Amino acid sequence: MTESDDIFTARGSVLIAGAIIDGSTVDIAIDETGTIAGIGEGAREAIDVDIIIDGSERLAVPGLVNTHTHAAMSLLRGYADDMLLQDWLSQKIWPLEAHLSGDDVYWGTKLACLEMIKSGTVAFNDMYFFMDRAAEAVDEMGIRATLAYGFIDLSIPEKREAEIKATESLARHIQSLDNPRIRTAVGPHSVYTVSLEGLRWCAEFAKEQGIGIHVHLAETEKEVVDCVAQTGKRPAALLDECGCLTPRTVAAHCCWLDEAECRLLAERGVSASHNPASNMKLAVNRAMPYHWLKQAGANVCLGTDGCSSNNNLDMFEEMKFAALLQKFAWNSPTLLPAGEAVTMATAAGARALGTGPGTLTVGAPADIVLVDARAVCNTPLYHADSNLVYACNGDAVMTVLCQGRVLMHERTVPGEEEILEGAAAAARSLVGRARQAS
Numbered sequence: 001m002t003e004s005d006d007i008f009t010a011r012g013s014v015l016i017a018g019a020i021i022d023g024s025t026v027d028i029a030i031d032e033t034g035t036i037a038g039i040g041e042g043a044r045e046a047i048d049v050d051i052i053i054d055g056s057e058r059l060a061v062p063g064l065v066n067t068h069t070h071a072a073m074s075l076l077r078g079y080a081d082d083m084l085l086q087d088w089l090s091q092k093i094w095p096l097e098a099h100l101s102g103d104d105v106y107w108g109t110k111l112a113c114l115e116m117i118k119s120g121t122v123a124f125n126d127m128y129f130f131m132d133r134a135a136e137a138v139d140e141m142g143i144r145a146t147l148a149y150g151f152i153d154l155s156i157p158e159k160r161e162a163e164i165k166a167t168e169s170l171a172r173h174i175q176s177l178d179n180p181r182i183r184t185a186v187g188p189h190s191v192y193t194v195s196l197e198g199l200r201w202c203a204e205f206a207k208e209q210g211i212g213i214h215v216h217l218a219e220t221e222k223e224v225v226d227c228v229a230q231t232g233k234r235p236a237a238l239l240d241e242c243g244c245l246t247p248r249t250v251a252a253h254c255c256w257l258d259e260a261e262c263r264l265l266a267e268r269g270v271s272a273s274h275n276p277a278s279n280m281k282l283a284v285n286r287a288m289p290y291h292w293l294k295q296a297g298a299n300v301c302l303g304t305d306g307c308s309s310n311n312n313l314d315m316f317e318e319m320k321f322a323a324l325l326q327k328f329a330w331n332s333p334t335l336l337p338a339g340e341a342v343t344m345a346t347a348a349g350a351r352a353l354g355t356g357p358g359t360l361t362v363g364a365p366a367d368i369v370l371v372d373a374r375a376v377c378n379t380p381l382y383h384a385d386s387n388l389v390y391a392c393n394g395d396a397v398m399t400v401l402c403q404g405r406v407l408m409h410e411r412t413v414p415g416e417e418e419i420l421e422g423a424a425a426a427a428r429s430l431v432g433r434a435r436q437a438s
């Protein structure tokens with residue numbers, strides 16, 4: 001079989017012929033299980049080739065991993081901009097989210113998956129509501145996701161009970177899907193929206209189920225100041241006391257960590273997700289202390305945050321924002337060079353979500369992105385990492401494979417029109433319902 005056959009529905013082994021990796025032109029062989037079986041010399045012989053993808057003039061890179069987002073917030077893109085975080089959440093976002101339906105989350109997640117696939121992302125870490133519907137969307141789109149129900153109890157015991165039930169129910173549901181691409185995590189929103197009892201329950205449940213924890217941490221100075229005033233502890237120490245800092249925890253933002261907290265995160269094996277676009281847009285007034293986290297040996301990965309504070313899900317743009325913000329904020333042009341930004345968006349993200357090594361190596365899942373080497377952003381091509389981080393955006397991505405299955409080829413994703421229409425209609429209906437109620 002060749003590219004002329006239906007590449008999206010075909011099953012079997014795949015040969016990516018003549019792609020560029022580290023300046024060399026190589027074949028990549030993928031077996032029927034979606035695992036990389038060979039790279040370079042002798043790769044063709046490692047499989048009985050069913051499907052051939054022409055890799056010429058394509059840079060092969062590992063699929064990108066978005067370690068912090070709220071996918072269905074794609075429906076809120078451009079709904080409320082240019083505000084302070086607390087005002088943005090309390091005056092605009094939360095009142096609209098109060099009217100969300102399962103259908104909204106389904107269409108919002110479909111739109112987000114489409115956008116992620118079109119910009120080279122193969123896996124994401126999500127926290128939101130109606131996550132059974134998010135799982136349905138992820139299942140259909142063929143991407144990987146770790147889905148957490150956003151647990152907010154506001155220290156109200158009845159609300160805590162409801163959040164516990166919702167978290168347990170999602171865990172049961174994801175288990176019942178038995179889809180290796182879709183996992184669940186516990187999602188305590190933050191130390192300012194979840195009680196100590198709630199945080200302790202989340203930690204216990206994650207331990208009992210052997211699943212991860214997804215939490216916002218130290219996003220603003222106010223979060224730290226209020227936490228110290230109310231508990232005598234900084235947010236990271238508080239999460240640690242409740243058992244929420246584990247090797248399977250992804251802590252998003254981490255802007256206002258001090259040096260000791262960076263060491264604590266590293267000691268506990270926590271992954272820290274940098275979200276530079278969101279942090280700059282909401283003007284949280286401090287960049288994640290990447291240098292302290294790196295020095296301490298923490299796993300630092302990369303996320304976009306939701307589409308209302310970014311306002312897109314393009315991890316290529318996020319790599320550039322990360323590299324530039326770190327240099328600017330910490331006054332060091334050598335901080336976070338391009339190669340490290342690529343590692344953050346690939347191997348570090350894959351480690352955070354446990355989706356494999358996040359590298360193009362034999363034995364790794366075939367989560368592979370082919371980038372146009374002839375695009376303007378890749379001309380000239382001195383250093384691939386430099387172009388990928390500083391010159392390209394997701395539009396240069398041509399083909400995306402997840403576990404060896406082709407999700408996009410030559411920039412075509414099956415069903416794109418229907419997704420755009422469905423998501424636009426869901427967004428109109430959501431805003432209409434909210435207006436009617438106000």
Ligand SMILES: CSC[C@H]1O[C@@H](n2cnc3c(O)ncnc32)[C@H](O)[C@@H]1O
Pocket residue numbers: 070089093094097127128129149150151152189216219278305306309
């Ligand atoms: C409980 S589900 C997630 C919850 O978080 C809100 N959210 C989106 N972006 C941010 C952010 O940057 N900081 C804090 N909370 C955020 C989202 O709207 C949902 O309500």
Ligand SMILES: [Zn+2]
Pocket residue numbers: 068069070216252305306
């Ligand atoms: Zn967030």
